Amino acid sequence: MNVLLVYPAPPPSAWPKGAFRSRWIPSGLACIATVLRRGGHQVKIHLCEETLELNQYNRAAARAALQAQMREFRPELVGLSLVTSGVPEGAIVAEDAKTLLGPQTLVVAGGPHPTALVSSY
Numbered sequence: 001m002n003v004l005l006v007y008p009a010p011p012p013s014a015w016p017k018g019a020f021r022s023r024w025i026p027s028g029l030a031c032i033a034t035v036l037r038r039g040g041h042q043v044k045i046h047l048c049e050e051t052l053e054l055n056q057y058n059r060a061a062a063r064a065a066l067q068a069q070m071r072e073f074r075p076e077l078v079g080l081s082l083v084t085s086g087v088p089e090g091a092i093v094a095e096d097a098k099t100l101l102g103p104q105t106l107v108v109a110g111g112p113h114p115t116a117l118v119s120s121y
């Protein structure tokens with residue numbers, strides 16, 4: 001199965017002192033990608049912050065770049081890793097996945113925000 005793992009970018013307001021882009025690989029998504037690859041799946045990781053930087057922080061251009069990757073890779077499952085501040089962009093990514101790839105596309109959200117919500121019930 002083709003799996004696209006996406007780390008939506010928190011908005012600039014979530015960052016202290018206006019510093020926006022940090023250079024890091026989310027270890028949670030890296031763990032999941034490793035397990036899936038060992039299971040024989042094709043996995044790509046898309047870091048929205050990186051795409052934003054490559055597109056001079058133009059959100060529309062960064063969104064178009066992720067849409068292009070969806071059209072080319074045709075993932076059957078899109079996994080989102082969400083901190084709370086990344087939820088608004090995560091909703092946009094989920095909507096794009098369903099619109100571009102079809103309603104049968106699985107969209108799964110994980111990470112600190114969903115974990116906190118589940119454990120609060």
Ligand code: B12
Binds near residue numbers: 014016022082084086
């Ligand atoms: C290390 C860390 C960082 C590092 C990350 C380093 C790295 N390489 O990953 C740095 C310093 C960069 C960082 C930055 C920030 N962090 Co931080 N960070 C942590 C910390 C201490 C550990 C995270 C971690 O690596 N866990 C280990 C990995 C393996 O676990 P994981 O990422 O949670 O992933 C697992 C599950 O969540 C799940 N999962 C994750 N993604 C997905 C996706 C799918 C589809 C599925 C099914 C499952 C799944 O599976 C993974 C494997 O078990 C947590 C606190 C904590 N105890 O979790 C805070 C924490 C995640 N950070 C937090 C915050 C707020 C931030 C910042 C927004 C702070 C800021 N204002 O700058 C930024 C966000 C950066 C960004 N771009 O999003 C909050 C998030 C709170 C919230 N409500 O969402 C936390 C929970 C701390 C807290 N209690 O406040 N952080």
